[in-house]
Amino acid sequence: MMKNNADVVIIGAGINGCALAYELSKRGKDVIVLDRRHIAAGATGRCGAGIRQQWSTKENAILAKKSVEIFENLSNELNYDIGFRQGGYLIAIHDENDMQQAKKNVEMQKSIGLDVRIIDADEIKEIVPILEPKGMEAIGATFCPTDGHADPFKTAYGYAMAAIKQGARFYKFTEVKKIRVKDNEIKSVVTDRGEIKTGVVVNAAGAWSKQVAKMAGIELPNKPVRKEALVTEPIKRIFDAMVISFRHGIYFSQMEEGQILGGIPSPEEKTGYHTEPTFSFLQRMAYMLGKYAPVLKSINVMRQWTGYYDVTPDALPILGKTSIEGFIQCNGFSGHGFMISPMVARLLAQLINDEKLDLPIERLSINRFKGKVFKEKSVVG
Amino acid sequence: MKIVCRCEDITEEDIINTIRKYNVQTLVELKQLLRLGMGPCQGRTCLPIAARILAKETGKSVEEIMAPMARPPVIPTPLWLVSEDDEK
Numbered sequence: 001m002m003k004n005n006a007d008v009v010i011i012g013a014g015i016n017g018c019a020l021a022y023e024l025s026k027r028g029k030d031v032i033v034l035d036r037r038h039i040a041a042g043a044t045g046r047c048g049a050g051i052r053q054q055w056s057t058k059e060n061a062i063l064a065k066k067s068v069e070i071f072e073n074l075s076n077e078l079n080y081d082i083g084f085r086q087g088g089y090l091i092a093i094h095d096e097n098d099m100q101q102a103k104k105n106v107e108m109q110k111s112i113g114l115d116v117r118i119i120d121a122d123e124i125k126e127i128v129p130i131l132e133p134k135g136m137e138a139i140g141a142t143f144c145p146t147d148g149h150a151d152p153f154k155t156a157y158g159y160a161m162a163a164i165k166q167g168a169r170f171y172k173f174t175e176v177k178k179i180r181v182k183d184n185e186i187k188s189v190v191t192d193r194g195e196i197k198t199g200v201v202v203n204a205a206g207a208w209s210k211q212v213a214k215m216a217g218i219e220l221p222n223k224p225v226r227k228e229a230l231v232t233e234p235i236k237r238i239f240d241a242m243v244i245s246f247r248h249g250i251y252f253s254q255m256e257e258g259q260i261l262g263g264i265p266s267p268e269e270k271t272g273y274h275t276e277p278t279f280s281f282l283q284r285m286a287y288m289l290g291k292y293a294p295v296l297k298s299i300n301v302m303r304q305w306t307g308y309y310d311v312t313p314d315a316l317p318i319l320g321k322t323s324i325e326g327f328i329q330c331n332g333f334s335g336h337g338f339m340i341s342p343m344v345a346r347l348l349a350q351l352i353n354d355e356k357l358d359l360p361i362e363r364l365s366i367n368r369f370k371g372k373v374f375k376e377k378s379v380v381g
Numbered sequence: 382m383k384i385v386c387r388c389e390d391i392t393e394e395d396i397i398n399t400i401r402k403y404n405v406q407t408l409v410e411l412k413q414l415l416r417l418g419m420g421p422c423q424g425r426t427c428l429p430i431a432a433r434i435l436a437k438e439t440g441k442s443v444e445e446i447m448a449p450m451a452r453p454p455v456i457p458t459p460l461w462l463v464s465e466d467d468e469k
Contacts, residue, residue, distance in 0.1 A: 038406065038407065038409070038410050039410070039413075040413060041409065045409075045413055153413040153414065157403070157413075157414065172406070173406065232460070233421060233457055257416075277452065277453055279453075279463075282453075282454070282463045283463055283464060283465040284465060286460040286461070286463045286464035286465070287464040287465035289460060290460060290461065290464055296460060297459070297460050297461040297464070298459060298460070298461065299459065299460060300457035300458055300459055300460070301454060301457065301458055301459075301460055301463065302419075302421070302423065302457055303423060303452035303453065303454070303455075304452060304453055304454070305452050
């Protein structure tokens with residue numbers, strides 16, 4: 001039997017929905033999480049799960065840095081091994097233009113206390129010995145040793161299991177049909193298994209957030225964009241860093257079990273719900289991996305898959321309150337929802353619980369699209 | 382001890398315990414929780430067996446149990462073989 005009332009109903013059991021359920025139930029809130037499928041069924045279970053603090057906008061950099069501070073102790077806190085490790089992120093610098101932008105980024109990142117530096121081509125090879133700076137067309141890189149990676153399945157399940165222990169309920173394979181709003185206030189959520197009375201609904205539905213928002217009469221600018229990734233057979237551990245390039249859009253790193261996982265964008269990709277993996281992605285990714293690390297040409301690719309980025313006009317998430325009382329947004333992560341989820345969940349839990357927030361989030365509210373938009377430039381994949 | 386997934390060393394007991402602990406309903410969830418079918422054979426051996434175990438545990442028919450999407454290239458393939466040409 002499904003419970004028919006809750007303090008908060010979260011729509012979407014991705015990493016942000018799971019993390020928020022944990023933070024809210026920790027504060028004594030009665031929470032229900034609904035998902036049309038299951039935990040980590042959407043972007044969370046399909047992502048590269050990199051954790052990067054090197055961003056070009058201060059909002060993202062601070063959110064990511066605060067999240068890393070939580071990630072560092074998260075396995076203990078949740079009593080669940082989330083597979084967190086810090087191998088650093090190495091971001092290629094290709095020319096003088098890149099160098100100017102890198103210097104600006106590093107200066108801002110250092111100002112918030114991040115351990116980050118510009119390295120030359122020789123040091124690239126010291127950090128990731130299989131890289132070929134000529135093939136990468138790199139004159140240097142920025143490197144932050146505390147960037148890293150966590151297992152996206154384990155992190156989502158870890159948060160969910162800890163939330164359940166605190167009393168949260170997860171109803172999977174349960175589809176939201178309607179959100180009832182009266183006098184501009186949230187009243188209930190209608191699902192295919194019954195109705196749940198609540199005063200607060202959190203829209204954490206990832207690439208489907210736009211449809212969920214519409215049920216409450218709110219228009220979101222988010223667009224779904226198909227992204228592809230592949231994984232190779234496991235090989236002996238040779239490097240710890242995530243390698244990325246904004247020019248080529250490529251990202252790849254070696255996972256705990258030894259496999260290389262990465263992705264690269266398709267220039268011809270249009271927005272919309274396309275799920276099929278493409279051969280052109282496989283060709284492009286194989287080619288670029290061979291350029292970056294020629295030794296990888298001879299290893300086997302095991303599988304490729306697709307997932308969605310839930311993209312906003314400025315590539316920053318949409319967080320917080322809307323014009324409808326009790327309707328909270330937690331979406332639009334534009335490809336980096338996993339890495340900032342611990343801090344996002346904490347901030348939204350503070351907002352919903354009427355506490356003082358650790359960081360201001362007004363600038364990330366839906367209202368910002370009324371004025372001029374400043375775009376986050378450091379996006380890959 | 383009965384081995385179900387030879388690539389990732391997963392036993393029948395692992396699968397049953399995981400289904401009960403997490404109230405698993407689909408093969409995709411088992412894959413996420415155990416790496417079932419993520420090894421070199423890509424699930425050709427273990428998935429039909431796991432589907433039968435899951436059917437028994439959940440009372441669903443094997444047909445009802447959602448199969449994970451087959452993910453290309455299905456057979457491990459060297460990267461050089463699928464790479465774009467250098468001339469491009």
